[in-house]
Amino acid sequence: MTNSIGELEKDARCIFVIGSNTTENHPVIGMKIKKNVLYNGARLIVADPRRTDLAKIADVYMPHQPGSDVALVNAMMNVIINEGLANHDFIAQHTEGYEDMAAVISKFTPEYAEPITGVPAEDIRKAARLYAQSGSAAICYAMGLTQHRTGTDNVKSVCNLAMLTGNIGRPGTGVDPLRGQNNVQGACDMGGLPNVFTAYQAVTNDAAREKFEKAWGVPLSGQNGLVLTDVINKAHHGEIKALYVVGENPLMSDPELEHVEEALGKVDFVVVQDIFLSETAKYADVVLPSACFAEKDGTFSNTERRVQRVRKAVSAPGEARTDWEIMCEVATRMGYPMSYENSEQIFEEIRTLTPSYAGISYQRIENGSLQWPCPTEEHPGTPYLHKDGNFSRGLGAFTAIDYITPGELSDEKYPLILTTGRSLFHYHTGTMTRRASALNEHVPAAELEINPEQAKALGIAHDGMVRVSTRRGSLEMKAKVTDMVAPGVIFTTFHFAETPANLLTSSEFLDPTAKIPEYKVSAAKVEKI
Amino acid sequence: MISLTINGKEVQTPQGSTILEACQQAGIPIPTLCYDPDLRLAGSCRMCLVEIKGRPLYAASCVTPAENGIVVETESPGIVAARKVILELLSARHNFNCQVCEKNGNCKFQDYCYQYGIKESRYDYGEETNYPINDCNPFIERDYNKCIMCTRCVRACEEISIARAINVENRGHHAKIATAFDGNLADSPCVFCGQCIMVCPTGALTSKVSAGLGRAYEVDKVLTTCSYCGTGCTLELNVKNDCVVGVTSNRTVTGSPVNKGALCVKGRFGWDFINSPDRLTTPLIKENGQFRAAGWDEALDLVAKRLGEIKTEFGPDSMAVFTSARVTNEENYVAQKFTRAVLGTNNVDHCARL
DSSP states (O other): OOSOGGGGTTTOSEEEEESOOHHHHSHHHHHHHHHHHHHSOOEEEEEOSBOOHHHHTOSEEEOOOTTOHHHHHHHHHHHHHHTTOSOHHHHHHHEEOHHHHHHHHTTOOHHHHHHHHOOOHHHHHHHHHHHHHSSSEEEEEOHHHHSSTTHHHHHHHHHHHHHHTTOSSSTTOSEEEOOSSTTHHHHHHTTOBTTBOGGGOBTTOHHHHHHHHHHHTSOOOOSOOOOHHHHHHHHHTTOOOEEEEESOOHHHHSSSHHHHHHHHHHOSEEEEEESSOOTTGGGOSEEEEBOOGGGOOEEEEOTTSEEEEEOOOSOOSTTOBOHHHHHHHHHHHTTOOOOOSSHHHHHHHHHHHOGGGTTOOHHHHTTSOEESOOOSTTOOOOSSSSGGGOBTTBSEEOOOOOOOOOSSOOOSSSOEEEEEEOOTTOOTTSTTGGGSHHHHHHSOSOEEEEOHHHHHHTTOOTTOEEEEEOSSOEEEEEEEEOTTBOTTEEEEESOOTTSOGGGTSOSSOBOTTTOOBOTTOEEEEEEEO | OEEEEETTEEEEEOTTOBHHHHHHHTTOOOOOSSOOTTSOOOOOSOTTEEEETTOSSOEETTTSBOOTTOEEESSOHHHHHHHHHHHHHHHTTOOOOGGGOTTTTSOHHHHHHHHTTOOSOTTOOSSOOOOOOOOOOSSEEEOTTSOOOOOHHHHHHHHTSOOOOEEEESOGGGOEEEEGGGOOGGGTTOOOOOHHHHHOSSSSEEESSSTTSOOGGGOEEEEEEOSSSTTOOEEEEEEETTEEEEEEOOOSTTTOTTTTTOOOHHHHHOOGGGGOTTSOOSOEEEETTEEEEOOHHHHHHHHHHHHHHHHHHHOGGGEEEEOOSSSOHHHHHHHHHIIIIIIOOOOEEOGGGO
């Protein structure tokens, strides 16, 4: 997030939520948004194919077609430009590329976007005016915006929108991705990515590489590595011989599971380090038992860049050990001695190599927390980025983005669009929540959400069993007849190993930059069984 | 700042403070039941009554502004007598089964009855309320036979969770907390965040997941960060005999900067996977398609040997590591260092995209 969670509760005067079912996936943030809207007078715009809890209290709700985000956001910008609501001072002083972008935007009138998005032109106008005229407007998004073959374009579009109106660099503004996993921010910050070391220092940058070579005492590769989806594809071609998986479950979370299964089968040596024998662990040659969050010390970085302590409360079961201890043991046995006395010692090493974390120490966050960038021990942390429109790269770059369709379109055989996501009561691939007794008792199985009109046409009753199929495969589950989804759209969750939704999703259409799969759009059909 | 006299002591407090706040700032204890600093004031339980010299009525200090020059008594004989009556009235509908109550030892109502010597109620007669305890949800136990109608749960549901699932039904002796049409929570807008449990001063609302596993005085509370979504709520793991037996909230700004004690259903009730019998407890090595338990040395040596062989034979880029958005920063750092410095490749990624 460029800004902080707390600002969504009071500072933001308008919140534009796109592709985020906030009250289910980030419930506490959802509470803050609701509080701001219902009690503090903030305005709310929601764009989502599903009529989420927030959609119900929105000033403008736009149930756009899955995958039509660029067209929708471009049309909002078209209104803002044509109605003279753009912040030209901000654009002139702090940005570049406006003209090129505006040229593309010119054709995206609300009337042009209406048939693409399914959103009435007048609603697009209302949303654009609200966003541009509220003073301080924040954009919140999640995987509903990013899990498309145009995921990067979608994100850049909302950045365009924020810059066009100068809604960045002040409290209550900004572009706020709500990140879905406790430490996904930290995993990225720490260089758990194929192209960067910690704090996004590129592996292709000679100076950065030299710094790490010096610190670690070994020569390092200057060639970008493979992203996760590419690793699976290469494995499929027999080019990946060893895979070491730490606390991930690609056999539930990755698209087109049969493809993943075949790929894992072709890897000579698979190590899985996890707290449970996950679906993926079953394909391992060696499984190493690890400690869960309650059994170790460390830090997590949340979606607003806040670094907070994780504290050991209990012993790990049996012989399970912390992930870092296990990896240090393997490293040492491979001839590269790695050993730390405790997690704090690792954090101290991180600080020396990671400018944005340099000012953070266990001592400083013992009774509190700090938001990076925090470059020195005197620095108070950074609640919001790009203060006064001063972007990290200098000028904020507008990107001219045209709309392209999703990779997979509905046709006669697969007339519906399947979109996937999470339930309030479960988490990701379910390895933890399926074993949390109350959560699993309350929601024991996946359901297929289908619109009443659609259900009626297909003869499907609430709680009746249906078969949902895509070009990849089919699953059987109960139908939940609900107007939460529009006719033409169906939804299910990917938590359940019995009905793994990613059997249905496609690995064919990846975002060219982020390589993110198009989980939110699969052509599908539903039959009563 | 204004100046007032409390129990014979001169106290300074900012203009706009309530008498209760002035007392708290001065370290003078005032019993409260319905008062919650994060919620709209109700002024309904009357436990915080104080005597203000020259005024005919006792004032509920939580809703009475502190004024310059007033003289306040917080434990005068009249106030103590009034509080006793209030406790007796509340006791009339409270089921004192403290010996088996989850809140035993951590119950404000129990504490005040003890402090003011309330052993029985003169008002415990007439129509008996006996509310059934049969809300079929796996999270929240609602025993309204212990409810003292402070309405903190209603206000927390309305103001913190913004679920607005419950409110006061009926009036007077028949008043009780209920969902619309007094149904089950599961059929209401309740999202099972348990903020109601967090604020309940008695044992009326408790966690079913923690039931019977340990009371407040038996557990150590360890402040940590939730392991579900990326919001970064802090929570307290309740530990008894080296086992997590529950989750409670830390409601301070420093201890809970993001959520100030508010949690969701997963954070508050989704912790018992920690104790699952499915947890992996020993390394496993696959032989002939079957896993067998192995010692650490054997497993680690095998991993190191095979990775070393593959690195030599096929080169570093034939290997990849998936690190995790679930593990700590320190572990992610070690994972990418291991990948880059030891395996010699940049093939390290995690499920940020998935």
